[in-house]
Amino acid sequence: MKPYPLQCKPEFKERVWGGRALERFGLELPEGRIGEGWMIGDHPNGTTTVVNGELAGMGLDQIREKYGKVLYGSKGFSEKNGRFPLLIKLLDCQDDLSVQVHPNDHYERLPQGELGKTEMWYILDAKPGAKIIYGLKDGVNREQLAAAINENRIMDCLNEVTVQAGDSFYIPSGTVHALGAGILVAEIQQNSDSTYRLYDYDRLGLDGKPRELHIEDSLNVIAYEGSGATYMKTDLSASNEWLTLARSPFFVTDKGQVEGIWSLQTTPDSFVIHIICDGAGTIRWADGELPVKPGECYLLPANLGSYSLTGSMTVLRSYLP
Incomplete structure (x- = not known):
């Protein structure tokens, strides 16, 4: 089989905090408050299926079993x-x-x-004044945080950051965090669905019952001395050059602005994932060409080799270090 960029059918997840904004990307959402689109995934809670080319109809788990390290890379x-x-x-x-x-x-x-979960966020859109919670305030230790939780004043211990489109946040495991209302995000993360909730605003879930908290687990895994979390503005000074947003033991994510033709290459050790953030263009490789648009995510096999991005668009690139 000749390698080609794989596009998957998303797995959508209804969430009490979700909405319908993913429809702006032309995605066909099921009914309800859709908070998450799992665009590329191979997890027991959501495995995506390829929709294009020779592998159409196969899940990423089936592709993994059949084609192994040839498509996904030695890493x-x-x-x-x-x-x-x-x-x-x-x-x-x-x-x-x-x-x-x-x-x-x-x-x-x-x-x-199950794996742990180190992740990163790229802010695709944010309403004016939108905020996230990003880490503990300096000096907060386990005892102080536990006391604040017991006294219903946890927000006194948390850092808030106002966000704008283009901001990037690296969130290693152990970082206390929360996205705020009015934000659209691309998230790259370890293949994990493990989340421990510290606080949920006394909110009821979709079933009308209070959502479960995980206080003891949360207190156990927080990195009180700092997790290595960093964030940055991502304005680009030139086209067809990569700006590294996050470099972790689990993934590297870069941002680039495509103008014209940008010649690139995969390597045998890792697949490449591209998320199209804005603009329009194509992915070209030896055997074909695909038009791409915002909100689409593509898995480029490790053995694809030379390819190019064309057009005028902002893209994220993720691969294994």
């Missing part, structure tokens, strides 16, 4: 569970998300086979 598997190592999402936050934290791979209370 393209989790050492812990053997699955595709990343999960790519689009998030529509019409309301505040819970204040939460994610464990690392080594937390002993993780379900068997």
Whole structure:
């Protein structure tokens, strides 16, 4: 089989904080408050299926089993569970998300086979004044945070950051965080669905019942001395050059502005994922060409080799370090 860029049918997740904004990308949403589109995923809670080319109809798990490291690359598997190592999402936050934290791979209370969760956010759009929670205030320790939770004043311990489109946030495991209302996000993360909630505004879930909190697990996994979280503005000084937004042990994510023709290449050790943020153009490779538009995500096999991005568009590129 000749390699080609794979596009998947998203797995949509209804969330109490979601809405309908992902429709702006031409996605056909199911009914309800859709908070998450899992665009590229190979997880028990959501495995995406290829919709184009020779592999159409196959899930990423089936492709992994049949084509292995040829398509995903020599590094393209989790050492812990053997699955595709990343999960790519689009998030529509019409309301505040819970204040939460994610464990690392080594937390002993993780379900068997589950990974920790280091992630990053790229802000695609944000209403004026939209905010996120990003880390603890300086000096807050476990005892102080536990006391604040017990006294219903956890917000006194948290940092708030006002965000704009183009902002990028790196969120290693152990970082307390929460997206706020009015934000549209591209999220690149470890292939994990492990979230511990610290606080949820006394909100009821979609079932009309209070949503579960995970106080003890949260307090156990928080990096009180700092997790290495960083954020940045991502204005680009030139076209057809990469600006690195996040470099972690689990993924590297870059941003670039395509103008004209940008010649690129995959390597045998890792697939490449492109998220189209804005503009329009194509992906060209030896055997074909695909038109692409905002909100689309493509998995480029490790053995694709030379390819080019053309047109005028902003793209994210993620691969394994």
